[in-house]
Amino acid sequence: MSDTPQCPICGSESLQKRGLTKSEEPKQQYSCNVCNRWFLVSLVEIAASPEFFLNKARVSDLEKKNRYFVTCSQNNTPVDFRFWASVKHYVKKNDSTLVVLPIRYRNPTSIFNKQDQDVWWPDEVQPYLVENILKIHPDLWIMGNMRIQATAENPLLGLDSMSQGASAIYGHNQIQMKTVPTPQNLLPKICNRQRLWTEGKKATNGQQGGSS
Numbered sequence: 001m002s003d004t005p006q007c008p009i010c011g012s013e014s015l016q017k018r019g020l021t022k023s024e025e026p027k028q029q030y031s032c033n034v035c036n037r038w039f040l041v042s043l044v045e046i047a048a049s050p051e052f053f054l055n056k057a058r059v060s061d062l063e064k065k066n067r068y069f070v071t072c073s074q075n076n077t078p079v080d081f082r083f084w085a086s087v088k089h090y091v092k093k094n095d096s097t098l099v100v101l102p103i104r105y106r107n108p109t110s111i112f113n114k115q116d117q118d119v120w121w122p123d124e125v126q127p128y129l130v131e132n133i134l135k136i137h138p139d140l141w142i143m144g145n146m147r148i149q150a151t152a153e154n155p156l157l158g159l160d161s162m163s164q165g166a167s168a169i170y171g172h173n174q175i176q177m178k179t180v181p182t183p184q185n186l187l188p189k190i191c192n193r194q195r196l197w198t199e200g201k202k203a204t205n206g207q208q209g210g211s212s
Helices: 056-063 081-093
Strands: 015-020 027-032 038-042 044-046 068-074 097-103 133-137 140-143 146-148 167-171 176-180 189-194
Touching: 056 133, 068 081, 068 167, 081 097, 097 167, 146 167
Parallel strands: 068 097, 140 167, 167 189
Antiparallel strands: 015 027, 027 038, 044 146, 133 140, 176 189
């Protein structure tokens, strides 16, 4: 997925948004101002062959826990060791379950990218990486299977229906909360994206942050 959409016919970046599709995989519709062709660009990638996909027994075990700490980790980027130590202390002190959602992003300017462009995650987070949907409550899901563009300006755009009627947590390098209208007899639906913690300038947007 390209961070800057281009017309697949003429290659122009002079585009106009023409609304979103309502499908399992939300897409942005564009029209090209040069050749007048219309096309779709996927807003997210649903992992077809996830690397950190847990078996049913492990998912079932995680979904039975009472308290969670959810964060995310970007590939090819070391963790902030002071923050990671704080996370582990919090998890132990509060008897919480740590869930880390992987974020994939290729940044050619990163000093941590290997020349061969292998994708890797820090050893510290690998035991906690999850690419499953965790239904930790009938009204709250952790959406580990969604790969949202790391540079998306509005990462929650088009994801309102992905968790059906439940509130949802997504992994991303920004923090955002979005409420979704629900019928009067149902609980309010909220979509959250959790921010990652890395070392200083290694975050993709030049910032650092965290959320639990």
